[in-house]
Amino acid sequence: xxxxxxxxxxxxxxxxxxxxxxxxxxxxxxxxxxxxxxxxxxxxxxxxxxxxxxxxxxxxxxxxxxxxxxxxxxxxxxxxxxxxxxxxxxxxxxxxxxxxxxxxxxxxxxxxxxxxxxxxxxxxxxxxxxxxxxxxxxxxxxxxx
Numbered sequence: 001x002x003x004x005x006x007x008x009x010x011x012x013x014x015x016x017x018x019x020x021x022x023x024x025x026x027x028x029x030x031x032x033x034x035x036x037x038x039x040x041x042x043x044x045x046x047x048x049x050x051x052x053x054x055x056x057x058x059x060x061x062x063x064x065x066x067x068x069x070x071x072x073x074x075x076x077x078x079x080x081x082x083x084x085x086x087x088x089x090x091x092x093x094x095x096x097x098x099x100x101x102x103x104x105x106x107x108x109x110x111x112x113x114x115x116x117x118x119x120x121x122x123x124x125x126x127x128x129x130x131x132x133x134x135x136x137x138x139x140x141x142x143x144x145x
Contacts, residue, residue, distance in 0.1 A: 023074040024100070025092065028053070028067055033076065033090050033097070041080075041089040044068055 025033060035050045036042065042050075048064045059067075068088055071077045076092040106112040117123065117131070 023076055023092070025071070025074075025076055025097070028059075029071050029074075029076060030097070032064070032067060032071065033092060033094075036077065036088065036090040037094050041087045043085050043087055047088070 031051060031053055032047055035047050039046065039050060044061065044065045047068065048059070048061045051059060051064060053059060068077060072079065072088075076090070077088045078091050079086045079088045081087070102108060102110055102113050106116075114131075118128075123131075
């Protein structure tokens with residue numbers, strides 16, 4: 001099993017067969033990405049207002065701006081300009097983050113992830129029903145193709 005530290009770059013082949021370097025977001029960068037995933041494109045000010053770091057530490061607006069600029073150089077976010085305001089959007093998707101997590105923690109075995117989730121006694125009946133619907137839908141797609 002290979003372990004990656006936050007900030008490591010992971011090589012993955014792209015469609016042309018070339019290897020591209022994909023950044024691994026740090027914990028702080030992941031918190032910013034979560035805001036962008038939930039809210040959509042927004043300014044540094046909006047990210048700062050919605051950001052609630054897991055460690056409870058409040059970040060200064062300049063710190064958030066610096067983190068976002070670093071994330072842009074890594075390719076995790078991009079921006080457009082509206083008037084004099086930079087509007088940032090996530091280029092690293094929640095799906096890419098999830099795939100990377102499954103690959104790192106479960107060696108790519110999604111079934112191991114699902115079994116771990118199902119063994120979690122904190123799942124609600126609604127969550128279990130939603131999982132069952134997704135499994136049934138995946139099974140229908142697989143059998144239909």
